[in-house]
Amino acid sequence: MKVRLIPFAVFALLVVLFGVGIVWNEHHDPNYVPSPLIGKAAPAFDLPKLDDPAQRVRKADLLGKAYLINVFASWCFACGDEHPVLMEYANKFGVPLIGYDYKDKPVDAKAWLARHGNPYSQVITDESGATAIDFGVYGAPETFLVDARGVIRYKHIGPLTAEVIAQELEPAIRAAQGAMR
Amino acid sequence: MIPELGQLALILALLLAALQCALPIFGAWRDHRPLMATARSLAVGQFVFVALAFGILTYAFLVQDFSVAYVAQNSNLQLPWWYRFPAVWGAHEGSLLLWVLILNVWTLAVAALGGKLPERFHARVLGVLGFVAFGFLLFSLTTSNPFARILPAPADGADLNPVLQDPGLIMHPPVLYMGYVGFSVAFAFAIAALLGGELQSAWVRWSRPWTNVAWGFLSAGIVAGSWWAYSELGWGGWWFWDPVENASFMPWLVGAALIHAQAVTDKRGGLRAWTMLLAIFAFSLSLLGTFLVRSGVLTSVHSFAADPKRGVFILGFLAVVVGGSLLLYALRAPKVAGGKPFALASRETLILIGNLMLTVAAATVLLGTLYPLVGEALNIGRISVGAPYFGFLFMLLMTPLVLALPFAPLSRWGNADLALWKRAGLRIVGLSILSGIIGWVLGARDFLPLLGVTAATYVLSGTAIYAIKRWKEAPRGKRYPLEMFGMLCAHAGVGVFIAGAILTRSLSIEQDVALSPGQTAHVGVYDFKFDGVAETQGPNWLAQQGTVDVSKNGETIVTLYPQKRTYPRGQVQTEASIHPGVFRDLYVSLGDPLGDGDWALRVYDKPFVRWIWAGGLLMMLGGFCAAADKRFRMRREATALEVSGATATTRIEVVEQNA
Amino acid sequence: MKHALLLLAFALALIVSVAAFAIDPLPFKDDAQRQRFQHLTSQLRCMVCQNESLDASNADLAKDLRHQIFEMMQQGKSDAQIKQYLVARYSDFVLYDPPLKASTVALWFAPPALVIVGGIVVFVLLRKRAKPAAQIATNEMGDDW
Numbered sequence: 001m002k003v004r005l006i007p008f009a010v011f012a013l014l015v016v017l018f019g020v021g022i023v024w025n026e027h028h029d030p031n032y033v034p035s036p037l038i039g040k041a042a043p044a045f046d047l048p049k050l051d052d053p054a055q056r057v058r059k060a061d062l063l064g065k066a067y068l069i070n071v072f073a074s075w076c077f078a079c080g081d082e083h084p085v086l087m088e089y090a091n092k093f094g095v096p097l098i099g100y101d102y103k104d105k106p107v108d109a110k111a112w113l114a115r116h117g118n119p120y121s122q123v124i125t126d127e128s129g130a131t132a133i134d135f136g137v138y139g140a141p142e143t144f145l146v147d148a149r150g151v152i153r154y155k156h157i158g159p160l161t162a163e164v165i166a167q168e169l170e171p172a173i174r175a176a177q178g179a180m181r
Numbered sequence: 182m183i184p185e186l187g188q189l190a191l192i193l194a195l196l197l198a199a200l201q202c203a204l205p206i207f208g209a210w211r212d213h214r215p216l217m218a219t220a221r222s223l224a225v226g227q228f229v230f231v232a233l234a235f236g237i238l239t240y241a242f243l244v245q246d247f248s249v250a251y252v253a254q255n256s257n258l259q260l261p262w263w264y265r266f267p268a269v270w271g272a273h274e275g276s277l278l279l280w281v282l283i284l285n286v287w288t289l290a291v292a293a294l295g296g297k298l299p300e301r302f303h304a305r306v307l308g309v310l311g312f313v314a315f316g317f318l319l320f321s322l323t324t325s326n327p328f329a330r331i332l333p334a335p336a337d338g339a340d341l342n343p344v345l346q347d348p349g350l351i352m353h354p355p356v357l358y359m360g361y362v363g364f365s366v367a368f369a370f371a372i373a374a375l376l377g378g379e380l381q382s383a384w385v386r387w388s389r390p391w392t393n394v395a396w397g398f399l400s401a402g403i404v405a406g407s408w409w410a411y412s413e414l415g416w417g418g419w420w421f422w423d424p425v426e427n428a429s430f431m432p433w434l435v436g437a438a439l440i441h442a443q444a445v446t447d448k449r450g451g452l453r454a455w456t457m458l459l460a461i462f463a464f465s466l467s468l469l470g471t472f473l474v475r476s477g478v479l480t481s482v483h484s485f486a487a488d489p490k491r492g493v494f495i496l497g498f499l500a501v502v503v504g505g506s507l508l509l510y511a512l513r514a515p516k517v518a519g520g521k522p523f524a525l526a527s528r529e530t531l532i533l534i535g536n537l538m539l540t541v542a543a544a545t546v547l548l549g550t551l552y553p554l555v556g557e558a559l560n561i562g563r564i565s566v567g568a569p570y571f572g573f574l575f576m577l578l579m580t581p582l583v584l585a586l587p588f589a590p591l592s593r594w595g596n597a598d599l600a601l602w603k604r605a606g607l608r609i610v611g612l613s614i615l616s617g618i619i620g621w622v623l624g625a626r627d628f629l630p631l632l633g634v635t636a637a638t639y640v641l642s643g644t645a646i647y648a649i650k651r652w653k654e655a656p657r658g659k660r661y662p663l664e665m666f667g668m669l670c671a672h673a674g675v676g677v678f679i680a681g682a683i684l685t686r687s688l689s690i691e692q693d694v695a696l697s698p699g700q701t702a703h704v705g706v707y708d709f710k711f712d713g714v715a716e717t718q719g720p721n722w723l724a725q726q727g728t729v730d731v732s733k734n735g736e737t738i739v740t741l742y743p744q745k746r747t748y749p750r751g752q753v754q755t756e757a758s759i760h761p762g763v764f765r766d767l768y769v770s771l772g773d774p775l776g777d778g779d780w781a782l783r784v785y786d787k788p789f790v791r792w793i794w795a796g797g798l799l800m801m802l803g804g805f806c807a808a809a810d811k812r813f814r815m816r817r818e819a820t821a822l823e824v825s826g827a828t829a830t831t832r833i834e835v836v837e838q839n840a
Numbered sequence: 841m842k843h844a845l846l847l848l849a850f851a852l853a854l855i856v857s858v859a860a861f862a863i864d865p866l867p868f869k870d871d872a873q874r875q876r877f878q879h880l881t882s883q884l885r886c887m888v889c890q891n892e893s894l895d896a897s898n899a900d901l902a903k904d905l906r907h908q909i910f911e912m913m914q915q916g917k918s919d920a921q922i923k924q925y926l927v928a929r930y931s932d933f934v935l936y937d938p939p940l941k942a943s944t945v946a947l948w949f950a951p952p953a954l955v956i957v958g959g960i961v962v963f964v965l966l967r968k969r970a971k972p973a974a975q976i977a978t979n980e981m982g983d984d985w
Contacts, residue, residue, distance in 0.1 A: 416896055451969075523971070524971060533965075538955075541951060548946075549947065556943065563931065565934070568882070568883070570936070570938060570947075692874065755861065770861070
């Protein structure tokens with residue numbers, strides 16, 4: 001009798017699993033894959049500035065202060081959704097917001113920023129996307145929080161929203177800054 | 182107005198399905214003949230209304246009624262009329278209606294052909310099928326109404342996904358569903374037996390042909406899908422272990438186990454509870470597949486857009502049907518082991534081993550398919566489970582099965598002839614080694630192709646040895662009853678499939694090349710000369726069409742015309758061009774222009790790839806032939822005899838004598 | 841993006857929906873390297889696709905990664921090093937061949953465990969039920985089809 005109940009018990013477990021799966025999918029982006037880079041040193045980069053390609057920005061230049069890197073592109077729909085949020089919050093983060101123009105023509109990116117406004121303290125460009133591979137970028141927009149020692153503390157994949165900023169990003173920024181003091 | 186009639190027909194069908202479930206089962210409980218007798222007319226009525234709804238949806242596609250949301254989403258003015266038929270099942274709502282229609286076809290067949298079954302049993306079977314139909318009709322009406330309107334109606338529809346505008350779409354889903362849904366019959370027989378407290382195994386005998394036919398259809402449906410993917414996608418592969426493919430493969434594996442377990446129960450009376458459980462599993466996995474594909478819980482290349490409401494509904498239905506069945510099984514399955522005695526070395530033992538491996542293989546596919554979901558639920562990180570995992574474990578699990586396969590027919594029920602095992606075994610191994618040597622002489626040096634040749638020879642020679650033995654020993658006219666002929670076909674199919682799968686994998690040459698017009702690529706022993714690209718037009722597409730001359734040693738074999746089509750909504754679809762052959766396919770697909778007149782092309786030389794599908798079709802043929810055996814018809818006559826008062830034990834003996 | 845289009849695809853269709861598979865001619869050193877590349881990329885998952893390998897995917901990122909892998913092969917990197925490179929950036933999710941870890945023990949060991957448990961059940965059953973061959977009645981010896 002008890003042995004005969006095993007198939008039923010296994011099936012009951014499966015139903016629970018599927019139930020969790022349905023609920024999970026409603027609250028999570030199925031394309032979200034946690035980054036293995038969190039808690040690790042940000043990859044070294046050396047990229048030209050959007051407004052003056054002769055000038056380059058290196059990781060070493062930015063050490064000593066926490067900063068945000070926001071990966072965007074003019075071709076990216078979701079970046080358009082995110083943009084107003086960035087415009088509103090850029091000055092409230094308390095850390096610089098660096099734009100990372102991903103696989104994009106500089107002309108297009110400039111036009112895009114001119115049209116929608118520029119929330120970034122500076123914008124670096126990665127036209128080939130080679131450095132973005134080091135950052136594990138797979139879908140713009142993505143936002144990285146790098147602390148003063150150059151360690152990635154937090155990453156958000158997909159558009160930032162007021163909710164995400166209040167619940168995740170701002171506490172992460174405070175923690176990153178607090179750890180330094 | 183007409184689409185509303187379709188919806189009305191679905192509502193009426195839902196009501197009839199509810200009655201078809203309730204009345205006969207209640208009648209069977211109370212032994213009330215008039216109530217039991219309603220089952221047939223209710224089944225016919227339900228079929229009529231579902232067919233009417235299906236016809237109305239088809240009509241809406243034919244006349245391009247874009248006020249019906251489903252039509253507007255999956256068709257447009259330029260869609261040729263011959264693709265408007267398969268467009269009916271080109272997306273979720275319509276394919277669900279097809280599911281229900283096919284369930285009705287099976288129900289109708291059971292109602293018509295099951296006349297010789299005991300009355301109460303027949304009523305219960307139709308009642309269970311009615312319940313399944315009720316669930317799916319309710320699902321359709323509440324979450325996926327194919328007749329929903331959009332107002333105002335758009336002037337033109339979106340389009341049928343170009344991938345689906347292919348002859349493959351006409352074949353693949355209906356045949357696959359015939360298989361999927363066909364397992365509902367074996368399931369209904371098992372549940373009816375549990376409900377009626379049938380302690381004997383007569384129900385297994387009655388359900389055997391149904392299981393064989395359903396499994397045959399499922400084999401054909403999987404073959405059609407694999408062939409479609411191969412020929413349509415310019416990908417050259419034939420199986421990816423994607424969750425949706427696995428969803429069709431799990432019931433197939435369990436169905437194969439069920440066919441063999443049913444043979445044991447039917448002929449020897451053993452494995453009664455196990456056969457019952459497998460009958461429940463096979464259909465449960467069909468339902469599970471429906472859930473996985475339509476709920477969006479898993480990431481697949483080809484699932485429907487996720488709608489949590491649908492997921493919740495099917496999960497609830499799954500819980501009721503499968504949970505209820507398994508509970509019923511736990512409470513009422515036969516507890517006393519029965520059956521005729523058998524020795525350790527016997528066909529029973531080999532079938533048991535085969536059943537174990539097939540079931541574990543199905544469980545492994547289920548585990549691998551669901552594990553990413555487990556990872557998410559337990560928050561232990563996201564992982565991917567793909568072809569390397571499945572391929573490796575599947576090969577391991579199938580090895581004992583393949584090794585045992587030729588010996589099962591050579592073993593008698595009850596007690597195998599060990600001397601025969603030894604004689605036949607030596608011949609089989611000898612022939613396999615010989616085939617390996619021939620392969621070596623012909624130039625195969627790697628392990629994998631040699632393995633493919635020897636494994637295929639092992640299965641094929643084993644099957645042939647049994648066929649020859651039978652030819653020599655049995656009297657003329659009784660050499661190959663259809664059931665045995667079916668077994669021989671299906672087992673030979675396994676051998677042919679092994680040859681195809683392993684040789685294609687190990688001998689294929691795949692190369693992406695950049696060619697300018699006039700240039701030639703050398704791939705394997707073939708020369709592919711690219712003669713440039715020209716524009717060409719179809720009914721609803723514009724294409725860039727390449728011309729590629731294929732030759733070997735300077736002799737032209739064929740000219741291939743791969744296309745890159747652009748459909749009305751700007752969707753781009755590659756159309757590979759294939760030169761099929763018994764021993765190899767030559768295959769070219771056209772990529773993008775690379776500048777300076779160069780084009781990217783993918784070129785394949787795929788040896789033995791058709792053997793994969795030929796093997797699957799042999800298995801299908803095996804299922805159909807076995808089901809057509811006279812024995813099963815005689816058995817129904819025996820059944821009539823038993824209803825007239827013979828006791829359960831004499832019943833089996835009557836049948837044995839008839840056979 | 842492109843993969844949103846994939847969501848439109850069909851249901852029980854086996855393997856569908858990528859309108860065009862990647863055709864990406866690369867200058868391989870020889871056939872062996874090309875085969876190695878095809879084998880390796882078919883075992884890696886495209887991050888932005890529904891469920892496609894790097895080998896098959898037409899997505900932009902898949903193409904970038906294919907070229908990166910090609911470069912690393914030219915530099916003499918081993919398959920393991922290339923996989924390690926990708927895992928460090930994108931996590932184990934890119935591997936279709938899940939590595940054996942605490943979190944995948946059940947995945948890898950459940951099938952053999954099932955074979956063993958099932959084998960024991962079958963063995964016990966046979967011990968209990970199977971009779972010596974001599975005891976099987978002779979009239980049951982027929983082929984019985």
